[in-house]
Amino acid sequence: MSAIDRPSGQQTKTYESAFMKACRREPVPHTPVWFMRQAGRSLPEYLKAREGIPMLESCMRPELVTEITLQPVRRHKVDAAIYFSDIVVPLKAIGLDLDIKPGVGPVVAEPVRTRADLARLRDLTPDDVWYVTEAMGLLTAELGQTPLIGFAGAPFTLASYLVEGGPSRNHEHTKAMMYGDPQLWADLLDRLADITAAFLKVQIEAGASAVQLFDSWVGALSPADYRRSVQPASAKVFDAVAGYGVPRIHFGVGTGELLGAMGEAGADVVGVDWRVPLDEAARRVGPGKALQGNLDPAVLFAPPSAVEAKADEVLAAAAGLEGHVFNLGHGVLPSMDPDALSRLVAYVHERTAG
Template identity: 40%
Template structure:
């Protein structure tokens, strides 16, 4: 896979066009996803290698993207550590036993790779199906984001409990984050050993944090995780909501790629980053609701801006929304693949 468009761009080498994949590309905007989802629970889909492979392959077969990302969820690490995880339709993920005190943190386990073996098994099945056609991206949730779900017991609008823990009991917060970081590094190395070709760290809720808090309670642990990865020939992508603010700090953790949200000019951001760090992004996913001429114009505008820059992967600033028309996503990928620098 070293010569694939995606891996070359991730290592800041020149490509004839930007490679394309999209966050949440194997998801709810596809009728074929629902054909599978209506038969199984979300966790059954994640934990059954053949089904996880079926879902992973949907955008490969139907959209022709340049990179697959295996089907799973960022919270499987929290579950493996001892979280009682479920997914409720219309509600999202829930932990029935939220982490609220020192005893709860102490009860979480870190020697848990045997509980995540289903992910390694799925990666092997997916790689057999991909058969060397395109790279497979592995991923994990960043410690702060996983922590927020464990502490809140699910999704949150204001992260009140999480922030109270950070501010009132920082030593407890660090104890929890340290445990999650240990598991996350082991988990990404498990994926690398199983055969993924790249990994992405998702810090979905980093934007909730003030600069100093991001530095202390998120960036510190992402730096630790990246330093522990067996990353020879495996590019590491760092993503957070808020990367338009945090990217220069994110670069200090030494990822190969930083995925940028849509709130900043991508070229300006790339020029602010150290030489040799690629960028990924940063189309506003809402553009994919628009008319085709708008989709094409916005993608071309982005590409014309990035012309002459090595180290660029096309993606969205965040994931595809569930009600974006499938045909619009397919069209956007066709526009990308027809473009030449």
């Protein structure tokens, strides 16, 4: 029996929602829609709420997190909320010296490159992220039957930030460790898997109805390297939260060649970027998984008729799937017209109703 057949606690009130049904590969009243980065810079109300407040500080204010998370649900009528945070929050919470610099991204003051550096990666406790528990409580009370998705960065992507010291185009230091000191690499990912699993557990126990593991940079790897050097850590994360009875989603960018291996890591739903049609993605992932995706975000800058035509292509490719959650193939772009997103939600709901 699948873990997601056993709801408990806060999650029971969202169990019959379209989003949760799609994740379980059950018939739905309409194709559910939500967007990665739906709470963010595309919304004027977000910019106003966060004015003058640094990103990491924003993630640690429960009332602000609640407001920002709810904004796209109110505006777009999406089928799920996703918790407003950043993938480096748990690393900051365990005491690492890092910051999110505008226009750059996460920057780590002292990169992790030696065995001695591993000692800085201590266990994450619920007290370290008390603000997450508080915000989740506020959110689940507001959202009612609308599911709240918790999330975390996958071990590989977190490791890349830590080893490189920030975003990287080629991941030179990351791959040098992976190939040159495979035991140190394995130990680093194992520690990060424990931290990530602990962070997801906090979110689920506070009321998250589903969780998504973001592996933003994993598309830089070959399938063989992924299976050997990354999949075990991601699988450890998914296994750690399997008993909670919530859907587990796995997403990475540029992962067309990795979809089969990512499916093997243990998620219930595999996210697909816009480069691979969903029917082909289903063949690569194999049976027993729902899919999420996968409209090219840039399409939203085209006229409404073109957006609808491309949305129809996504829906047609998903027609034979047992479970489909409509999303973009990557995050909402900051300059995107929010009205285009609202129209897209309404269009997908209308086209798939019944």
